[in-house]
Amino acid sequence: xATTATQDGAAATEEVKLDLFEDDDEFEExxxxxxxxxxxxxALQPWEDDWDDDDVxxxxxxxxxxxxxxxxxxxxHRDANSSKFGHKEALHHNQVLGGGAGEPSMSSQDWH
Amino acid sequence: MEGSGGFVDRRLADYVSLITDSLASQxxxxxxxxxxxxxxxxxxxxxxSCLDHTKDPxxxxxxxxKHAPLGEMLLHHTRAMQCYHQNRYVDAYNSLxxxxxxxxxxxxxxxxxxxMEALHVIVYALRTVGEMADREMAMNGKAPDKLKGAGSxxxxxxxxxxxxxxxxxxxxxxxCQLFKIYFKLGTVHMCRSVxxxxxxxxxxxxxxxxxxxxxxxxxxxxxLEVFNDNVSAADRKLTYALERCDPFKKAxxxxxxxxxxxxxxALGVLPKExxxxxxxxxxxxxxxxxxxxxxxxxxxxxxxxxxxxxxxSGVYLVLEKLESHVYRRLLRKIYNIQKQRDPGRAHQVxxxxxxxxxxxxxxxxxxxxxxxxxxxxxxxxxxxxxxxxKSRVVVLSKQDPFPKLAGRQQQ
Numbered sequence: 001x002a003t004t005a006t007q008d009g010a011a012a013t014e015e016v017k018l019d020l021f022e023d024d025d026e027f028e029e030x031x032x033x034x035x036x037x038x039x040x041x042x043a044l045q046p047w048e049d050d051w052d053d054d055d056v057x058x059x060x061x062x063x064x065x066x067x068x069x070x071x072x073x074x075x076x077h078r079d080a081n082s083s084k085f086g087h088k089e090a091l092h093h094n095q096v097l098g099g100g101a102g103e104p105s106m107s108s109q110d111w112h
Numbered sequence: 113m114e115g116s117g118g119f120v121d122r123r124l125a126d127y128v129s130l131i132t133d134s135l136a137s138q139x140x141x142x143x144x145x146x147x148x149x150x151x152x153x154x155x156x157x158x159x160x161s162c163l164d165h166t167k168d169p170x171x172x173x174x175x176x177x178k179h180a181p182l183g184e185m186l187l188h189h190t191r192a193m194q195c196y197h198q199n200r201y202v203d204a205y206n207s208l209x210x211x212x213x214x215x216x217x218x219x220x221x222x223x224x225x226x227x228m229e230a231l232h233v234i235v236y237a238l239r240t241v242g243e244m245a246d247r248e249m250a251m252n253g254k255a256p257d258k259l260k261g262a263g264s265x266x267x268x269x270x271x272x273x274x275x276x277x278x279x280x281x282x283x284x285x286x287x288c289q290l291f292k293i294y295f296k297l298g299t300v301h302m303c304r305s306v307x308x309x310x311x312x313x314x315x316x317x318x319x320x321x322x323x324x325x326x327x328x329x330x331x332x333x334x335x336l337e338v339f340n341d342n343v344s345a346a347d348r349k350l351t352y353a354l355e356r357c358d359p360f361k362k363a364x365x366x367x368x369x370x371x372x373x374x375x376x377x378a379l380g381v382l383p384k385e386x387x388x389x390x391x392x393x394x395x396x397x398x399x400x401x402x403x404x405x406x407x408x409x410x411x412x413x414x415x416x417x418x419x420x421x422x423x424x425s426g427v428y429l430v431l432e433k434l435e436s437h438v439y440r441r442l443l444r445k446i447y448n449i450q451k452q453r454d455p456g457r458a459h460q461v462x463x464x465x466x467x468x469x470x471x472x473x474x475x476x477x478x479x480x481x482x483x484x485x486x487x488x489x490x491x492x493x494x495x496x497x498x499x500x501x502k503s504r505v506v507v508l509s510k511q512d513p514f515p516k517l518a519g520r521q522q523q
Contacts, residue, residue, distance in 0.1 A: 001208055012143050020182050022296070023292070023295040023296045024424055024425065025335075025370060025371075025425060026292055026295065026296070026331070027288075027292070027328050027331055027364055027367060028361060028363055028364050030324035030327070030328070030358060030361065030364075031455070031521045034323060035323075035358040035359070035360070046383060046384035046386055046387040047376065047381050047382065047383055047384070047387075048382050049380060049381045049382070049517075050418070051257070051403075052380065052444075052516070052517055055448075056445055056448045056449055056452065057505070058405070058443075060405040060406070060407055061445050061448075061449065063404075064406075064442075064445055064449065064469060064472070066448045067468065067469065067472045068446070068449065068465055068469065094164055101268070102216060105289070
């Protein structure tokens with residue numbers, strides 16, 4: 001096919017072109033013949049529509065509650081010295097984004 | 113295979129006898145098996161070696177004309193087999209299309225449907241050999257057009273059998289082969305005309321088609337509904353396919369679920385984690401968790417982590433729209449937390465509390481954007497209540513502030 005010198009380039013083009021030929025989810029052909037519908041109801045059973053409950057005892061809800069209860073008395077205004085605003089993770093995230101030394105990005109937003 | 117020319121001639125004659133016998137007894141399976149090119153037990157290799165050494169194949173092949181005028185067809189078809197066996201796919205496709213053309217002209221006149229299986233074998237070969245021919249063309253730096261040609265030809269086949277009459281029963285198979293071609297080429301808009309023909313038929317009940325074709329048809333049309341954001345229709349069709357799919361075809365079940373899961377999430381129905389694990393759909397696990405928790409951060413992470421996968425399959429937009437549902441769940445959690453502390457005032461949720469939660473979840477929003485999100489939730493009837501911009505409070509309805517989701521049309 002291609003010489004060694006141009007092989008990489010040719011292979012890359014080939015890959016790009018072949019990529020265009022694919023449908024990742026092409027259904028497989030069925031062999032002839034019928035099958036028993038009721039064999040495996042597996043894929044039909046495990047769905048739930050009653051998950052939307054009022055339970056707040058899970059981990060996430062507990063963390064949320066703890067978060068909301070922090071600085072409750074001060075929540076009317078932002079304290080610039082407060083570094084406890086949110087998870088350490090969130091702090092790190094803000095810093096990584098270059099949003100200033102842990103200062104919440106909305107500190108300059110209107111609060112009135 | 114060197115040797116007496118007579119030996120090779122006899123082998124070719126044997127092949128022809130296979131065909132003439134099947135024609136005489138109207139044995140659909142035998143006829144189909146004789147014509148198959150890229151099946152496991154195909155005669156391609158045998159026929160190919162015969163043609164390599166037979167001096168006058170046409171003379172032998174034309175024997176079939178005593179039973180049915182398929183001599184010319186066989187000439188092209190055996191040539192296609194020879195080219196295929198020699199890995200010359202463009203040549204194979206070209207001969208195959210000539211064979212198919214000759215066969216179709218004759219088949220149109222046959223009243224009975226006994227040879228439908230053979231027609232399907234040819235249709236399948238056109239698509240698969242067309243794909244291989246396109247790859248060959250691409251590798252040789254040419255713009256591929258054989259698969260597209262196969263698509264055009266299959267439309268002709270569809271037209272020939274889809275009208276009134278018993279042959280219509282084979283039309284859904286051809287439709288599904290066309291779907292595979294159009295999806296592969298990325299020309300899915302071309303599915304429209306065959307879909308219209310199947311859906312609006314006055315001559316046929318959809319349920320009269322073979323189950324395997326109905327499942328495949330609903331899978332592809334279900335996918336199209338997902339692309340067009342018709343969530344209810346997608347649910348109906350993909351569920352139909354799921355309920356009737358051969359349970360041993362795990363790969364196909366997985367593909368159906370891959371599209372059905374996001375659709376059902378949009379309708380408020382969640383798959384159990386065991387289902388996702390069983391069918392190797394772990395990319396949805398965090399999405400489901402995020403919905404259950406009300407964890408916007410987790411949803412965004414899950415979408416980001418599987419971005420390419422979701423984009424390629426076309427479910428990204430459906431999943432992205434789930435963010436409203438996650439906000440709703442978060443609000444519900446906040447409401448219930450407040451209820452535990454102070455039941456009398458729980459239905460009043462201060463914006464700054466919501467903002468606090470958003471910040472915790474690394475959602476970069478200001479007060480106005482939070483208000484906007486709340487307004488959207490109310491507008492979509494995901495939440496009942498109103499908000500006071502002046503007091504910066506969401507006032508939830510005291511009765512059923514979070515109406516049940518399940519089964520409702522996604523907005």
